[in-house]
Amino acid sequence: MFRTLPLLARETLWQARIYLRDRAAVFFTFAFPILVLFFWSWQGTNVLTAAAFVAALALAMAGYAGLAMGIAAAREEGLLKRIRSTPLPMFAHITARALAAGVLGALAVGLTLGVGVTALGLPLAVGKAMGLLPGLLAGFIALGGWGLVVGSLAKTAAAASYLANLTLFPLFLLSAAAQRGMLPDWAAAITPWLPLQSLSILIQQTLAGEGWSLLPLLTLLVWGGLGLVLAAWRLSRPL
Amino acid sequence: MVEAASLEKRYGSVHALRGVSFRLEPGERAVVLGPNGSGKTTTLEILGGFLQPSSGRAWVFGVESTRLSPRERRYMGFVFQDKPGLYPELSVRETLELFGGYYPSPIPPVQLLEGLGLAERQNRRVRHLSGGERRRLELAVALVGRPRLVFLDEPTTGLDPEARQRIWGLLAGLAQNGMTFILTTHSLEEAERLGQRVLLLKDGELLFDGPPQTMIARSGLPHRISFRKFGEHLPPSLASRAVADGERFTLNSLRPEEDLLALRESGLDLADLQVRSPTLEEAYLALVRGGVRVQDATPAG
Known part of the structure; x- marks a missing residue:
């Protein structure tokens, strides 16, 4: 265990470096959410609502889509097999990928909120920002857990991309419509149980200084638990 | 060091390996020959612990290949046939620093890069390397941990003659220092240059196991x-x-x-x-076309 920890830390730094060299991943993690934030603000959406939702989207890009596509691409390029051939335990490699995605996702959230504060007048105090951490952690466990599941299921990066988009895009649309109160009753009933919406509600409540509601936090933890159990089962088999 | 006992592998109706058995002692250099689809890669994949045999068993360093742990993998290196298993976003040097960090006492990247003629490419991203340069980098990654045992699946495929000679020289030098390797190839010249011992497979069956000269003698040519x-x-x-x-x-x-x-x-x-x-190539063709198992072959070691 004590030998593995330094290896894990080193591997996490390398994985973050590799992620940051992928231009498409960097664009969709850091730039795309900011573009969405500006677009929504110009549409007249309340900046607090827009910033909270886009911050959740930024975390989903790194923790869900980035992780899923990264693992599938690594399998497709023979990297996972290469890792298996080395003394680095596979769980350390996968954990490092997840940690790197989590750190970069948190940076993307910070960047999004920072742009909201400086360019769009989002009210955010340092104390409130620290209060975001538990919600972000729960959100990352939920999104990252399912990112691992998709990454372990998809045989190629393209397949992972389709799967991630096929699931993230409807979540994005449903949550976006829910922010504007544009959903039919049946959709409005299920949206609070979806991870992206739950995360954006938690972020919004923290930014507004309202404290956390239990329901979105529990929702995220249940999604996270399910995702991690499934991911552990999938990843315990040869990749 | 390596032992295969009655290895069988089936993919549906395809019988990829049929009762393959051999032993490899420390310091031996074995070359696996055979036509496409004869089971060469399957044999290496089972020995490396990447594939489960349908029946039979394999051991590496005394450990069953399906149970190899990081402890054994410290002393093993691999060149895979199909996919390079490299990060396209990293430079050549970074690749060796990353993979070298997994081993207790890695070879310094500069030393390896000079040995493989890649020193001038050390800052180039992997995605911008030519096929031959990438192949050499794969070999460097396989060797960076100072392995005692290396599995090389067609390591010189696609290389120009100069690069091939360089790799042969490097492998011969490492073999002199006691490194064991098992290599698959379609190049009979490579087999003659590097192999102390030939394992000839056809349709998943081991037709011959012994020194190249014995294979020539037993071919009946x-x-x-x-x-x-x-x-x-x-x-x-x-x-x-x-x-x-x-x-x-x-x-x-x-x-x-x-x-x-x-x-x-x-x-x-x-x-x-x-x-x-008769040459090794002629003997190979005679044995493969004849498909006769050479019963009295003398395994090395």
Whole structure:
């Protein structure tokens, strides 16, 4: 265990470096959410609502889509097999990928909120920002857990991309419509149980200084638990 | 160091390996030959612990290959046939720093890069390397942890002659220092240069296991003795087998020493005497086309 920890830390730094060299991943993690934030603000959406939702989207890009596509691409390029051939335990490699995605996702959230504060007048105090951490952690466990599941299921990066988009895009649309109160009753009933919406509600409540509601936090933890159990089962088999 | 016992592998109705057994002792250099689809890669993948055999067992360093742990993998290196398993976003040097960090005492990247002729490419991203350069980097990654045992699946495929010679030289040098390797190839020249021992597979069956020279001898191919003769007739024992082309005679001989002795004792006036032994390639083709299992092959070690 004590030998593995330094290896894990080193591997996490390398994985973050590799992620940051992928231009498409960097664009969709850091730039795309900011573009969405500006677009929504110009549409007249309340900046607090827009910033909270886009911050959740930024975390989903790194923790869900980035992780899923990264693992599938690594399998497709023979990297996972290469890792298996080395003394680095596979769980350390996968954990490092997840940690790197989590750190970069948190940076993307910070960047999004920072742009909201400086360019769009989002009210955010340092104390409130620290209060975001538990919600972000729960959100990352939920999104990252399912990112691992998709990454372990998809045989190629393209397949992972389709799967991630096929699931993230409807979540994005449903949550976006829910922010504007544009959903039919049946959709409005299920949206609070979806991870992206739950995360954006938690972020919004923290930014507004309202404290956390239990329901979105529990929702995220249940999604996270399910995702991690499934991911552990999938990843315990040869990749 | 490596042992395979009655390995069988089936993919649906395809029988990829049929009872393959052999042992490899420390310091041995084995070359696995065989046509496409003969089971070479499957054998290496099972030994490396990447594939589960349908039946039979394999051991590496005394540990069953399906249970190899990071402890054993510290002493193993791999060059895979199909996918490079490299990060396209990293530079050549970074790749070796990353993979070298997994091992307790890695070879410094500069030393490896110079040995493989990649020093000038050390800052180039992997995605921008040529196919041959990438192949050399894969070999460098396989060697960076100072392995005792290396699995090389067609390591020189796609390389230019200079790069191939460089890799042969490097592998020969490492072998002299006691490294064990098992290599698959379609190049008979490579097999002759690097292999102490040949494992010949066809349709998943081990046709031959032994030194290259033994494989040639066991192939049943004749040596070709040719000469020019003046005057006198050939001795009757040779005359029936000799083919004349003007003054030049050619004799196919399964016992060249005996036939050469007979020629000398005949007192004939011979000129331009040449003896050509069958090559490993000819022996390979004869055995593969014949498909005959050489029962009395002598495994090395």
